[in-house]
Amino acid sequence: MKLEGKIITGKWNKNSYKIIKILGKGGVGRVYKSLDINNKVYYALKISQDLHSITKEYNMLNEFNSIEALPNAVELDDYEEAGKKYYFLVLEYINGENFKEYMLKKQLKLTEIVGIVIIVSMMIREFHKKGYIFGDLKLENLMIDKENREIKVIDLGGIVPKGDSIKEFTPLYDRARWNIGLRSADTKYDMFAICIMCVNLILGNEKELLNMTLNDAMGELRKRKINKKVVNLIEKGLYQNRIEFFEFIEELKKIYKTLRNERKIRYNYRVNLIVNAFFIISLLSFTIILVFVIRNA
Amino acid sequence: MGEIKINQIIIVTDGRSNVGGDPIIAAGEAAKKNIFVSAIGIIDNTDDSESPIEEVQNIANKGGGEWELTYIENLSTTLHMLTQRTVNKTINTVVNKQLKEIIGAELDEIKPESRNKFIKYIENLSDEIHLKCCVLMDCSGSMKIKINKARESIIDLMNSLKARKGKSEVAVIAFPGLNREMIHVVNDFSNDIELIKNKINNMGVGGTTPTAPAIYKAIELFTNKPHESEKIIEEEPLFNESII
Numbered sequence: 001m002k003l004e005g006k007i008i009t010g011k012w013n014k015n016s017y018k019i020i021k022i023l024g025k026g027g028v029g030r031v032y033k034s035l036d037i038n039n040k041v042y043y044a045l046k047i048s049q050d051l052h053s054i055t056k057e058y059n060m061l062n063e064f065n066s067i068e069a070l071p072n073a074v075e076l077d078d079y080e081e082a083g084k085k086y087y088f089l090v091l092e093y094i095n096g097e098n099f100k101e102y103m104l105k106k107q108l109k110l111t112e113i114v115g116i117v118i119i120v121s122m123m124i125r126e127f128h129k130k131g132y133i134f135g136d137l138k139l140e141n142l143m144i145d146k147e148n149r150e151i152k153v154i155d156l157g158g159i160v161p162k163g164d165s166i167k168e169f170t171p172l173y174d175r176a177r178w179n180i181g182l183r184s185a186d187t188k189y190d191m192f193a194i195c196i197m198c199v200n201l202i203l204g205n206e207k208e209l210l211n212m213t214l215n216d217a218m219g220e221l222r223k224r225k226i227n228k229k230v231v232n233l234i235e236k237g238l239y240q241n242r243i244e245f246f247e248f249i250e251e252l253k254k255i256y257k258t259l260r261n262e263r264k265i266r267y268n269y270r271v272n273l274i275v276n277a278f279f280i281i282s283l284l285s286f287t288i289i290l291v292f293v294i295r296n297a
Numbered sequence: 298m299g300e301i302k303i304n305q306i307i308i309v310t311d312g313r314s315n316v317g318g319d320p321i322i323a324a325g326e327a328a329k330k331n332i333f334v335s336a337i338g339i340i341d342n343t344d345d346s347e348s349p350i351e352e353v354q355n356i357a358n359k360g361g362g363e364w365e366l367t368y369i370e371n372l373s374t375t376l377h378m379l380t381q382r383t384v385n386k387t388i389n390t391v392v393n394k395q396l397k398e399i400i401g402a403e404l405d406e407i408k409p410e411s412r413n414k415f416i417k418y419i420e421n422l423s424d425e426i427h428l429k430c431c432v433l434m435d436c437s438g439s440m441k442i443k444i445n446k447a448r449e450s451i452i453d454l455m456n457s458l459k460a461r462k463g464k465s466e467v468a469v470i471a472f473p474g475l476n477r478e479m480i481h482v483v484n485d486f487s488n489d490i491e492l493i494k495n496k497i498n499n500m501g502v503g504g505t506t507p508t509a510p511a512i513y514k515a516i517e518l519f520t521n522k523p524h525e526s527e528k529i530i531e532e533e534p535l536f537n538e539s540i541i
Binding site: 055056058076077085087160163166169171182293 | 317371373374378381385389404405408409411412413416419420421424453456457458459460461462
């Protein structure tokens with residue numbers, strides 16, 4: 001079904017959207033940039049033949065609409081074409097790019113990476129508190145909003161109740177693929193995905209990471225001269241031992257603070273050096289001038 | 298709804314059936330016995346002469362299941378996805394039938410905002426339902442370089458199923474079998490990962506592609522009844538193709 005250029009009208013709410021261009025394609029459906037004919041506002045329109053997945057995502061977005069990192073859900077409706085039924089969901093349009101694309105252009109600094117991971121972890125913790133596991137976390141679904149400089153998470157299709165089995169996953173982020181545990185929905189499943197995401201952002205080469213064992217990846221990480229605490233925390237999170245999700249976040253926050261402070265200290269050190277140098281130079285010149293003045297007097 | 302059970306056959310093949318009858322007819326027979334037949338075609342970039350696409354589609358259509366084409370590297374994910382889709386489809390059908398009886402409308406005839414509670418019910422059910430899954434693994438000559446990944450993907454499917462709340466059982470049939478047999482039951486239905494791990498290492502590679510006999514054998518495992526037209530299979534000669 002080719003939708004670009006078409007105007008689709010919802011069966012129930014009768015709102016019409018002009019489909020502009022495709023933004024993304026997933027296992028379940030497609031997302032298009034679209035224009036609301038009535039109020040001339042751009043939205044992201046997610047359409048699929050899977051009623052289940054579209055309805056679930058809409059409900060999740062509504063249930064968690066207080067989380068800032070999630071886009072607003074506008075409406076849910078049906079659309080029929082050529083005897084086939086489609087279900088669609090209208091979302092806030094995010095002008096930006098996902099982190100997988102962003103990563104290819106720019107290597108992020110460690111402090112930035114830790115900052116991003118904290119935002120994502122805290123969002124996921126909100127889901128945990130209400131009894132859900134996020135499931136399918138990946139860089140592709142993490143967007144940077146160019147206008148507001150905010151991070152947005154765009155796909156909630158993988159969310160399942162705690163204790164169920166994981167229904168949607170991406171091999172790179174899936175602990176079962178790395179032989180670390182089952183595909184069961186617990187908080188540590190999400191912690192593993194977060195840690196792999198962190199490794200991916202630091203190493204900056206997803207294809208290579210896919211061919212590594214977990215030990216290889218840790219070895220690569222140690223070769224980079226980065227803060228040891230970050231490396232140790234990632235290792236704990238990946239191997240899932242002796243650390244709970246909330247401890248993981250606490251630890252991350254502490255590290256973030258030290259990283260920021262280190263930068264400040266380095267900055268202060270440099271400023272001090274310059275000030276001191278100036279002081280010594282001016283003192284010296286003052287003495288020299290004084291000596292000249294006294295001699296000539 | 299404890300009485301519902303999902304029976305699924307998944308055929309994994311990289312070519313066309315070439316001995317032992319018509320797999321599309323066999324898939325139809327399975328469907329009559331409430332066993333869904335899904336099929337995965339393994340493709341590669343090189344040849345298209347032996348493309349499994351048409352047969353894979355026909356088998357799934359006749360067998361009431363789902364189909365997918367994939368590279369061997371993605372077989373694990375595809376096996377998981379296909380199984381999930383079969384489960385969802387089955388449960389949707391059951392729930393829709395019940396809704397029709399109770400409120401006279403199917404799920405998509407209800408206002409979108411009101412579908413939520415049914416979705417939650419379906420989701421819960423899909424994790425709790427008893428699932429029996431029989432994997433038919435193509436072990437013909439052309440699978441030689443792919444068989445390790447194929448083995449891993451079966452173990453990986455077990456990793457997915459083991460996490461479910463409901464009972465999940467997996468059986469594995471290799472076609473052709475060892476020593477010029479058409480088929481070899483690697484493992485009857487079980488939920489023991491370790492047991493299956495050990496047994497699938499015995500899967501050898503080489504020979505023809507007798508897809509239909511494998512389907513009939515799978516039906517036997519599901520129904521515990523021997524297949525009636527077994528004689529026809531035995532009459533056909535079995536050529537041992539050169540191992541590629």
